[in-house]
Amino acid sequence: MLRKFLLLQGGLLFALLTAQAQPTPRPNTVRPAEGPSLAMERGRAIFPQRPDSAPYQPTQAEIMQRYRKARMLDSIATRSIFKAAVHPxxxxxxxxxxxxxxxxxxxxxxxxxxxxxxxxxxxxxxxxxxxxxxTVFQHYTGRRWGSFTTDSLSPDKQWVAYIAQGNVFIHPANATRAEAFPFTTDGDTAKPYGDLAWSPDSKYLVGYHVNPVRDSAVYYVLSSVAGTSRGQLRSHPYKQPGDPWTTYEMFVFRLDGHQKLKVNTPLVDFFAAPELHWRHNDSRYFTFERVERGHQRFRIIEVDAATAETRSVYDEKTNTFIYESRLFTYYLPETNEILLTSEKDGWQHIYLIDAITGIQKQEITRGHYVVRNIDSVDAKHREIWFSACGMNPDEDPYYIHYYRIGFDGKHLVNLTPAKANHIVTFSPDRKYYLDAYSEINVPTINELRRTSDGKKILELEQADASRYLAAGLRFPEPFHAKGRDGVTDIWGIIVRPADFDASKRYPVIENIYAGPQDAFVPKDFTSRYSEMQSIAQLGFIVVQVDGMGTANRSKTFHDVCWKNIADAGFPDRILWIKALAAKYPYVDTTRVGLYGTSAGGQNALGGLLFHGDFYKAAVASCGCHDNRIDKQWWNEQWMGYPVDKHYDEQSNITNAWKLHGALLLMVGEADNNVPPESTYRVADALIKAGKMFEFLPLPGSDHTDGGPYGRTRRRDFFVHHLLGVEPLNRNANEPL
Incomplete structure (x- = not known):
């Protein structure tokens, strides 16, 4: 009976919304066969220029109805798209x-x-x-650090090395520790030796004299723990920009003569002890990788274990930054070669170098596109399987395609030819793969293909969005416009209310996250109903944009963020929104707000501080408002090292006095990602500057956009400040 009632209730909601839906065709009601070009044609036909459009200014009664309808649409949308994914x-x-x-x-x-x-x-x-x-494949999993032990049997099983009281000892495998030889005597428990690694021929042992650093703690108070009458203090280690790292002084221990040799290389003072790569059939030599602090130099260094002398096999420097997390290296010991990626020609590409001479043997990929990931390497057939974006000039440059190519840079095979964004799943033996491709406004198609030549074998499913569209809902629309240089295309999406009137002008809300570690505008069709769409139903145009300074484009595009986090691509974002309004007059650029979480929270407040003439209201959740307070690894990557005056100059705390517009700050009191004091110090600076703002601390919450309660407050905030209507008085228990 309960199931029957729920089905009936869902049917009534569906019928109600279908009856309320506008009869006018929608610009992005796109069948898979039609493609995005037809969607754009429809957009031009349906939304003509209306220079006489009036601002959308709803009454309170209309807003109440919008809240009710938005809630119903939220419910229906979550179960209205089918066959979007195939999980084999x-x-x-x-x-x-x-x-x-x-x-x-x-x-x-x-x-x-x-x-x-x-x-x-x-x-x-x-x-x-x-x-x-x-099934386990030979996938590339990234560079590794510190994969060693402190009690180790040699490869020939003749020797045992171990650490005792901070020093290195060795004894024959058939003997006891009482017969061990001490290789070092200057170690202790405060500054021990450690991270031992054997050479393949068991003639050499590599280890480090370690100077450990214990990270300082950050603290927070849990105010509302059940069963207590006092706030509960919590802390955890947290490395901030400028904080010291544990250092590693490299040594080689030669078993012949029991010699201890200090390797002729500076202290490893960034990251952990590196992984060692021994030369094939010659255990006298090994290489290790070194990323220098500040992220401006990457080297592969070779060590002669017999003499402890070193030389650089590969040495890359840059005036801005090397994106360490996207450095790919793959060692081919049998041929003494290394596959690696670099942006040295302005784009992320794959190179083949000689591991002994360091000479570049081949730039395997080349062109104005970005290698996104190395999926796997077939050393036997000398092929690389990788994904990339931007190779096709007539489509969104963020769309990911999958490829196979030879080490010689020839025989490139595009495994995913359709113009769309692709997600590939290989069969366990890699002879077949599933290609799921879509666009934000084109439902997903799932195909089975053959790996050897990319031939399509079978179409499996097409996502069914008929119920979603019948309810009056709309797909987001992709849109691009020129950035600050007048040349580069900036890409984003626009989300409209289900029943909007093109003769009105609607406020704009930007969902912002300008973190340089990636790009964030969604490209895939999804069956999940987004927060952007839910906000739009209240009477807003909601947009998301990837401005300059974010990743997955050229090195020049990305470099905008260097020591310049506060830029956040705002010059591009503002031009994009203005271009959108030039095409669609129902976009009101006099009423623009923005919201974001974490780096997006920093960006949201930054919009009001640095571009208050354009943005009028912002909701900033758990923002990393000062890059000196946030985590070390993220901020030094983009803001550089040492911590200099530019950190202070770009701080939201330092610039709080510049606030224009309406602001809502949110923070979880138990945030383990960005210390809560980042937001509290902004609040303190705003108070001292005499600025008015709303502040919502969330007891017990971690790093969050506010959760259901915070999202409700965010919607009410924008309804009040951008639509000029008092939202629902929830304390009066008024029905939705």
Whole structure:
């Protein structure tokens, strides 16, 4: 009976919203076969220029109705898109797989696919073996640091090395510690030796004299712990910009003669002890990687274990930054070669270098596009499997495609030819793959393809969004405009209310996150109903943009962030919104707000501080408002080292006195990501400057956008400050 009631209730909501939906066609009601170009054509036809449009200024009664409808749309949208994803459960013999579709009314559909014959059939029930197989591949997983032990048997099993009282000892494997030889005597428990690693031939042992650094703590108080009458103090180690690192002084211990040799290289004073790569069939030499603090130099250094002398095999320097987290290195010991990535030609590309001479043998990929990831390396066939974006000049430069290429830079195969954003899942034996491709306004298509030549074998599913569209909802629309240089395209998306009137002008709210570590505008079609869409239903145009300073474009595009986090791409974002308004007059650039969390919280407040002539209201959640207070690894990567005056000049705390517009600050009192004092110090500076603002501390909450309560407050805040209407008086228990 309960299920029957819920189905009936859902049907009534669906019927109500369908009846309320505008009969006018929507610009982004796009069937998969139509593609984005037709969507844009529809957009031009349906939303003509209306220079006489009036500002959208709803009454309180209209806003109340919008709240009610938004809540109903939120409910319906979460269960109105089907067949958007295929999650394969592979057979043991790699010839077939099955997957499950969740259909309307929670009906389950099971499908079996025969990859050899290219057929699919529906099953009555799922196979008994209903858990996906997990297979280990030779995938690239990134550079590693500090993967060593302190008690180690040599490869030839003749010797045991260990640390005792901070010093290095060694004894024959058939002997006891009583017969051990001390390689060092100057270590102790405060500054011990450690991180021992053997050479493959067991003639050398590498270790470090370590000067440990204990990170200082950050503190917070849990104000509302049940069963207590006092606030509970909490702390955890937290490294901030400028804080010291543990240092590692490298030594080679030669077993012949029991010699201890200090390696001729500076202290490793950034990150942990590096991984060692021994030369194939010659254990006299090994290499290690070194990223210098400040992120402006990356080296691969070779050590002669016999003499402890060193030389640089690879040495890259830059005037801005090297993005350490996206440095890819892959060692090919049998051929003494190294695959690595670099942005030295202005774009992220793959190079092949000689591991002995350091000579570049091949720039494997080349062009105005970005290698996003190395999926795997086939050393036998000398091929690389990778993903990249921007290779196709006539599509969104952020769209990811998957490729295969030879070490010689030839025989490039595009495994994902459709103009869209792609997600690929390989079969366990990598002979087949599933290609799921879509755009933000084009539902997902899932295909089965053959790896050897990329040939399509079978279309598996097309996402069904008919219920979503029938409810009057709209897909986001991609939009691009020129950035500050007048040349570079800036890409973003626009989200409209379900029932908006093109003859009105609507306030704009930007969902902002300008963290330089990535790009953030979504590219995939999704079955998840977004917060942006939910906010838009209240009577806003909601947008998201990737301005200069974010990643996944050229090095020049990315470098804008260097020692310049406060820029946040605002010159590009503002031009983008103005260009949007030039195309769609229902976009009101006199009423623009923005919101964000974490770095986005920093950006949201920064919009009011540095561009208060354009942005009128902001909600900033858990912001890293001063880059000296936030985590070391993130901030030194973009703001550089040492910590200099530019950190202070760009601080939201330092610039709090510049506040224009309406501001709501939120912070979780138990934030383990960005210390809560970052927001509290902004509040303190605003109070001292006599600025008015709203402040919402969230008891017990960690790093958050505010959760359900905070999101409600955010919507009410924008309704009040951008639409000029008092939101629902929730304390009066008025019904939605």
């Amino acid at each position: 459960h592979w057979s043991a013999d790699n010839t077939s797989f099955w997957y499950r579709n969740i259909l309307p009314d929670s009906v389950m559909e099971y499908v079996s696919v025969d990859m050899i014959h290219g057929t699919r059939r529906k099953l009555d029930v799922a196979p008994a073996d209903s858990l996906p197989r997990r």
